[in-house]
Amino acid sequence: MRIGGKIVRLEQIDSTNTYLKLNRHRYKSGTVAITNTQTNGHGRHDKTWLSVPGKSLTFSLLLSTHSKSISIPFFHLFPVVAIVQSLLKFKIDAKIKWPNDIEVRGKKIGGILIEIFSHPPKTDVIIGIGLNVLEDASDFTAELKNQAGSIYSLENRTIKKEELFQSLLLELNLIYEQYRDRSQWRALQKLWRDQCAHLNEKITIFQQDKKIKGIFVGLDDNGFAIVETASEQLIIQDYDYVSLRAEHDTDN
Ligand code: BTN
Numbered sequence: 373m374r375i376g377g378k379i380v381r382l383e384q385i386d387s388t389n390t391y392l393k394l395n396r397h398r399y400k401s402g403t404v405a406i407t408n409t410q411t412n413g414h415g416r417h418d419k420t421w422l423s424v425p426g427k428s429l430t431f432s433l434l435l436s437t438h439s440k441s442i443s444i445p446f447f448h449l450f451p452v453v454a455i456v457q458s459l460l461k462f463k464i465d466a467k468i469k470w471p472n473d474i475e476v477r478g479k480k481i482g483g484i485l486i487e488i489f490s491h492p493p494k495t496d497v498i499i500g501i502g503l504n505v506l507e508d509a510s511d512f513t514a515e516l517k518n519q520a521g522s523i524y525s526l527e528n529r530t531i532k533k534e535e536l537f538q539s540l541l542l543e544l545n546l547i548y549e550q551y552r553d554r555s556q557w558r559a560l561q562k563l564w565r566d567q568c569a570h571l572n573e574k575i576t577i578f579q580q581d582k583k584i585k586g587i588f589v590g591l592d593d594n595g596f597a598i599v600e601t602a603s604e605q606l607i608i609q610d611y612d613y614v615s616l617r618a619e620h621d622t623d624n
Contacts, residue, residue: 373402375433375548376541380405386412388432389485389500396434396489396496406431406537413502415483417613422513427506427522429533433544435497444488445595446557447497448472448611449564451484454547455501456567458539464527467569469618470588470597471611474503475569478621479521486611501540505533519621561591570618575599579614588616 380403385391388405390412410430413421423430435447452472459466459474469475474482482503489496504522512520523531551560565571570588577584577599586601597608608614 373400375402375435375545376404378403382407384409384411386410387414387500388430389414389487389498392432392434392498393487393489396436396498399434401434401436404431404433404541415485415502417615421483421485421502423502424507424511427504427511429501429503429505429537431537432498432500435499437495437497438493440493442495442497443554443595444611446552447486447488447499448484449560449595450547450551451499451501451544453560453563453567454543455482455503455540457547458536458543461539462531462536464523464529468564468567469569470616471614476521476523476526479526480519481521481523481526503536505531505536557595561595565590570616574619576617577608577614578617579608579610584608
């Protein structure tokens, strides 16, 4: 089934990721769950993901595979590329901030939470997407104001959430089908690089108790980040407990 072949619409739920996690045995691969009011959304690093009813776009999709080995980086790369492609179609100059945040003019407008459940021979991947669409500045806490924004607060555009949602589903399906074969990963990585906000820039990566300063030079063949520090080239084989600050970031 294509991504979005079945859409479960929930008026209110704690988290669309949790919903799909608990109900994944009932649904086929490609099922999408969307809610108007997410009451206990979570982001990476076990952080809370705040959403404003009617203003934020919050949905998750389930992809199940029986293949023996899955590429974790692929599941991180393809959704963010699809989201940025879709936003570009709305003439929103969105960029990717590694590992898979979406930013506009240096402010985060969206994030993706990937959760993987392996029970051989099947693996379920849940991809949760949160996008700030219609929030205004007052919807963000003082702490978030410097770093986060919405399409409305940054672009002064009132895009219809349902229109954006449908466009995202089309693009997610297209990019997934086009690039899922390993032979296509280089092409997907090229798209990722073209959309990256901090390629060849000075960055700092925060990885649990480590802080790595260097130049972000791209992705290796497996999709992991390559950073050149003063003394060596590092491959960061982590997508979960990492974050990045670029020199141009607004909160520096
Ligand atoms: C991040 O940047 O930390 C990732 C945020 C992901 C938020 C989305 S909203 C829909 C889905 N449900 C959740 O609880 N989280 C994801």
